[in-house]
Amino acid sequence: MSVNDAKSAPADPTAAEAVAGNGLEYRVIDTADAAVFDPYLQAEMRGFLAGEQSDQQLGGMRDGLSFRRFVGIYDPASLDPAQPVGTVNSWVADLSLPGRRGLPMWAISGVTVAPTHRRRGIARAMLEGELRTAAAAGVAIAGLTVSEATIYGRFGFAPATYATDWSIETKRAVWIGPRPDGRLDFIDRARLRDELPALHDRVRADRPGEIAVWPGLWRRMAGLAPGQEGGDKLRAVRYADRAGATRGLAVYRLGDEDSDFTKHELHLQYLLTETDDAYASLWRFALEHDLVSTVKAQLRSVDEPLRWMIADQRSTKVETGEHGWLRILDVPAVLGARSYPVAGSFRLRVEDPLGFADGTWMLAVDASGSASVSASEGTPDARLSVNALSSLVLGGVRASTLRAAGMVTADEATVQRLDAVFASAQVPYLSVWY
Ligand SMILES: CC(C)(COP(=O)(O)OP(=O)(O)OC[C@H]1O[C@@H](n2cnc3c(N)ncnc32)[C@H](O)[C@@H]1OP(=O)(O)O)[C@@H](O)C(=O)NCCC(=O)NCCS
Structure with missing residues (x-):
């Protein structure tokens, strides 16, 4: 098996045996069969507390995610045996390491167990199954991002990257940073989706902890996933250097103001920059946006140069948390x-x-x-x-x-x-x- 192809990895017999003891079945599902994949996706979304997905949304997920290996735990005695009671999916993604090096990583996502079947060892069987499958495939490290920080340590995972969430009062912040001479332009969301991958590939090579991103995430980032709520509220801006090359992209949405039209919140959904100029220019764009009193940004670095580009560092509230978890195999x-x-x-x-x-x-x-x-x-x-x-x-x-x-x-x-x-x-x- 090529290490880039998690899909062809067989079902893990030890995990299958572990859940069989509870009358459950462990299956690697056929994502080409919508009659199998759709109920699977409904179960996964329910596990993450989302509502029932429309046919349009399911179609988008099938299309965007079918490159991955999906494992389901099925309960043949259930009233709807087509819906799994446990889900996990995985694929191999390149992980950036210090020194512009990279390493194939077994990325794990979509871990859910139906609340009707919780705390019977289903998650443990699935996760240990993932680790054994990854090791057998010759993948040296596994990674995930987590909904709760208390679950994965027992399986050998630990935080390796941290991230910061920002809330900035724009009136107090006052831009004192550079004012680069490249240009900013709005771009449509299709162009954003098309430009993000190449920019990210260039940026991530030099950023330990970053992983290669799959096309479906860029589509969602641009608000263009089928049936995606709120996609039309996103705005995208591009920074181009003097030669006209894209060096930075920002996507944001404006939150509702209470009653004062001058007090909108600007939510910077994603900001990706390749140069210091692009970074300064796009942050300045956000902080000096008219009719905006607060800028919020999530998943920023723990070492944002932005701190040094504003007059009042106390205009910011910054929360730090673990983000990228790794597990050496x-x-x-x-x-x-x-x-x-x-x-x-x-x-x-x-x-x-x-x-x-x-x-x-x-x-x-x-x-x-x-x-x-x-x-x-x-x-x-x-x-x-x-x-x-x-x-x-x-x-x-x-x-x-x-x-x-x-x-x-x-x-x-x-x-x-x-x-x-x-x-x-x-x-x-x-x-x-x-
Ligand atoms: C988190 C979740 C997957 C756990 O599934 P589960 O089948 O109930 O877990 P298991 O019975 O296999 O438990 C395995 C171990 O993890 C522990 N554990 C399970 N959920 C936990 C939680 N939320 N916090 C802390 N520990 C947890 C169990 O106590 C058990 O510990 P032990 O074996 O060391 O004694 C499930 O509750 C769930 O689907 N939650 C909602 C979706 C979610 O948060 N998924 C995680 C995505 S990152």
């Missing part, structure tokens, strides 16, 4: 795939109750920043869980922080070397939900 493949800013070597004892990453590993980084990793014996320099290593791998979380939190055991000198070797020049950042 193959330690040599993952640690060997990124590059490192300085040389160093460590013997790491990694604990993984599910076995995939468990072992003692020698990580040797040479002066060029390339690593070789091999199984090793002898006294480790540091002990840590697979969760802790998964948090460290992008360089956005420091070993010394995890040591203070009791998650890494090592002496002071080792932890300082770990901080230096695992650091990333670019702040890890994932700009989408998946």
